[in-house]
Amino acid sequence: MIKKALFTTMLAFAMGSVGSLAFAEDVLISTHNTSMLLRANEGESLKIAYYGARIDRDEIAQVWQSGLAFNRAAYPSFNTNLLDEPALEVEHADGSISLDLAVVNVTRKTTDKGEEVRILSRDKVYPFEVVNCYRSYTNSDIIEMWSEISHKEKKGEVKLMQFASAYMPIHGDQVWVSHLHGCWANEANLFEEPLTAGMMVIKNRDGVRNGMSDIPEVMLSLDGRPAELSGRVIGAALCYSGNYKLRIDTDRDGKFLHHFIAGIDETASQYFLKAGETFVTPEVAFTYSTEGKSGVSRNFHRWARLDGKLHNGTAPRDVLLNSWEGVYFDVDTERITKLIDGAAELGGELFVMDDGWFASKKYRRLSDNAALGDWTVDREKLPDGLQPLIDHAKAKGLKFGIWIEPEMANWKSSELYDKHPDWILQYPGREPLLGRGGTQVVLDLSNPEVQDFVFSVVDNLMTEYPEIAYMKWDANASIINYGSPYLPKDRQSHIYIEYHKGLRNVVERIRAKYPNLVLQACASGGARAGYGTLPYFDEFWTSDDTDALQRIYMQWGMSMFYPAAAMASHVSTVPNHQTGRVVPLKFRFDVAMQGRLGIEMRPSDFTAEELAFAKQAVTDYKRLRTLIQQGDLYRLRSPYEGKGDVASLMYVSPDKQKAIFYGYKLKHFAGHTVPPFRMAGLDPDKNYRLHELNVNDEGMKSMEGTVISGHLLMSQGLKLILDKEYSSRVFELTAID
Numbered sequence: 001m002i003k004k005a006l007f008t009t010m011l012a013f014a015m016g017s018v019g020s021l022a023f024a025e026d027v028l029i030s031t032h033n034t035s036m037l038l039r040a041n042e043g044e045s046l047k048i049a050y051y052g053a054r055i056d057r058d059e060i061a062q063v064w065q066s067g068l069a070f071n072r073a074a075y076p077s078f079n080t081n082l083l084d085e086p087a088l089e090v091e092h093a094d095g096s097i098s099l100d101l102a103v104v105n106v107t108r109k110t111t112d113k114g115e116e117v118r119i120l121s122r123d124k125v126y127p128f129e130v131v132n133c134y135r136s137y138t139n140s141d142i143i144e145m146w147s148e149i150s151h152k153e154k155k156g157e158v159k160l161m162q163f164a165s166a167y168m169p170i171h172g173d174q175v176w177v178s179h180l181h182g183c184w185a186n187e188a189n190l191f192e193e194p195l196t197a198g199m200m201v202i203k204n205r206d207g208v209r210n211g212m213s214d215i216p217e218v219m220l221s222l223d224g225r226p227a228e229l230s231g232r233v234i235g236a237a238l239c240y241s242g243n244y245k246l247r248i249d250t251d252r253d254g255k256f257l258h259h260f261i262a263g264i265d266e267t268a269s270q271y272f273l274k275a276g277e278t279f280v281t282p283e284v285a286f287t288y289s290t291e292g293k294s295g296v297s298r299n300f301h302r303w304a305r306l307d308g309k310l311h312n313g314t315a316p317r318d319v320l321l322n323s324w325e326g327v328y329f330d331v332d333t334e335r336i337t338k339l340i341d342g343a344a345e346l347g348g349e350l351f352v353m354d355d356g357w358f359a360s361k362k363y364r365r366l367s368d369n370a371a372l373g374d375w376t377v378d379r380e381k382l383p384d385g386l387q388p389l390i391d392h393a394k395a396k397g398l399k400f401g402i403w404i405e406p407e408m409a410n411w412k413s414s415e416l417y418d419k420h421p422d423w424i425l426q427y428p429g430r431e432p433l434l435g436r437g438g439t440q441v442v443l444d445l446s447n448p449e450v451q452d453f454v455f456s457v458v459d460n461l462m463t464e465y466p467e468i469a470y471m472k473w474d475a476n477a478s479i480i481n482y483g484s485p486y487l488p489k490d491r492q493s494h495i496y497i498e499y500h501k502g503l504r505n506v507v508e509r510i511r512a513k514y515p516n517l518v519l520q521a522c523a524s525g526g527a528r529a530g531y532g533t534l535p536y537f538d539e540f541w542t543s544d545d546t547d548a549l550q551r552i553y554m555q556w557g558m559s560m561f562y563p564a565a566a567m568a569s570h571v572s573t574v575p576n577h578q579t580g581r582v583v584p585l586k587f588r589f590d591v592a593m594q595g596r597l598g599i600e601m602r603p604s605d606f607t608a609e610e611l612a613f614a615k616q617a618v619t620d621y622k623r624l625r626t627l628i629q630q631g632d633l634y635r636l637r638s639p640y641e642g643k644g645d646v647a648s649l650m651y652v653s654p655d656k657q658k659a660i661f662y663g664y665k666l667k668h669f670a671g672h673t674v675p676p677f678r679m680a681g682l683d684p685d686k687n688y689r690l691h692e693l694n695v696n697d698e699g700m701k702s703m704e705g706t707v708i709s710g711h712l713l714m715s716q717g718l719k720l721i722l723d724k725e726y727s728s729r730v731f732e733l734t735a736i737d
């Protein structure tokens, strides 16, 4: 048996081509450092046997013989096992809820990025099928899993009641989960806890912004309390922009086995599947590292940048100035011109005009309660329109960007709503519940006409002003009115799903026509950071909170899953508009230079000395941006751990020739000593020259030019003076051999 299994697997690998194998047995799917093993015996339920460090084909038998194999249903369905959490639960056309899937065949094909494996299972009685799909990558240690569900039942539709993307068993009695949780202006806080008896659920039901509160990604540390640089960790990311549910159910027999199930949240979302239609679930991307949480982060970041999960992932990101905190809604030609001039003087490359620039005949955008949906220039504020601003920016060497929020309208205070009252989501027969500004409502994206409209917001602007280089695409409301005037009465439970299908159609059309337009995903801040969105967007707005201290925690959280290239991070004024905190300009730049650097204030508020400092910081950032945006991240000292008084992290270039180190003092108590910062990811055999960045104090020059070996920096570290609250140090390291 085993021999035959090895042969078929080897054959599939050796052929590396499309081929349907009627009888496949052990299916090994591997990346450079990881493997997943499935058992696909024809006529039996598909089993998952292994996921973890890469194994070779001759170790397949050993996995089984050693008792290590999970041997669990790879896609547990209700009724074949009534006791465990199901990934799939359906009601057949005849009302029965029984399901017993058996493998029919396995298909493998190589793709330009790796390999795709599809395993078809069919119910033993009903003409109901599931294809469990797996995609592995050659560039990154990621295996994506998803499911495709279809049927040919003659009696009518099948009701999908639970339809998760994938299931993964996790072995271990010391498994900890790391996940992100937060709210507006306080996104992506890191929470970590051991898995114990019972079920843990991470979910989002915002309808629109699925990173609001929780983010659909987790890490599972297998060796006890999670560590950044060591230990076995599994990472999982659900690639979906809508409502989701991640479940981790600890097995009945104690703490040793945990069932992880991820997919679309089925609440108010039962799906009626027609005969011949295929329901394709979103992918869940799994990764595994023996280098701790930072190792898992690096795997996700690499996949995002190199495998198309972050739009234009390897393109350098521009330094920009955004008008929001500088002028809010008080956009006018003079103020915007002044901001453009300031951005140019700082060395910026892009200027973005935020909210407040549009109006219709009847409604003006003077605050958040009107004109949303009326995407024409407010001629009272900008009498000559956008072109002179775009030209002025160009003359100053800057690209031009603009804010839009195309999925929304203001109720009874926008021409869009006046013209199309049936374009908004609303409970039939009830007054709508209203969001931001007491008037905001969400458009019904299940309606193709609404999709066309949303597309036209971008398309019209690009047609009229082809030089627009960047759009900040915002989304500031949830689906709180659950009713679609477009969908039939018996399809109302498809609203959440159809909304996101509609959104995807739109962004796919935009990408087909405007592949180089830079799009920022903003959702009242960071609520659209996620791998359902980022394949179409170049970055996300991390948070409306620009306070550098709070950003340390939020950026730390976001960095667990998303690369620095995607993380918009802006220097703003003091006192900070969200927290009132006053922190030094150096600290603000040091924090913002961890991600895609931007400025979110009036440059005219800088003193001459501050301006000189800011200009130098921008120059240095531009010189080092490839290292920061594309480098390998090593998180060193967590702000969430210990006394919580320091944080530090670094990026290292893949060839280990360059690195940038960041160290921050978050709170200061007399007598607290800060132990040396031990670095990571360097080449122990190389010597590195230190150059301190963002120097604002002569005393900081003591280490300038010092040469220290990678070995010493990693084993002993660097002792740094951080003697005040909000002291910070940033070093550029260059290998000199």
Ligand code: GLA
Pocket (backbone or CB within 6 Å): 324, 354, 355, 368, 403, 474, 476, 522, 523, 524, 525, 541, 544
């Ligand atoms: C949201 C965004 C902000 C800003 C405003 C404009 O709150 O998160 O950055 O663009 O909208 O109204």
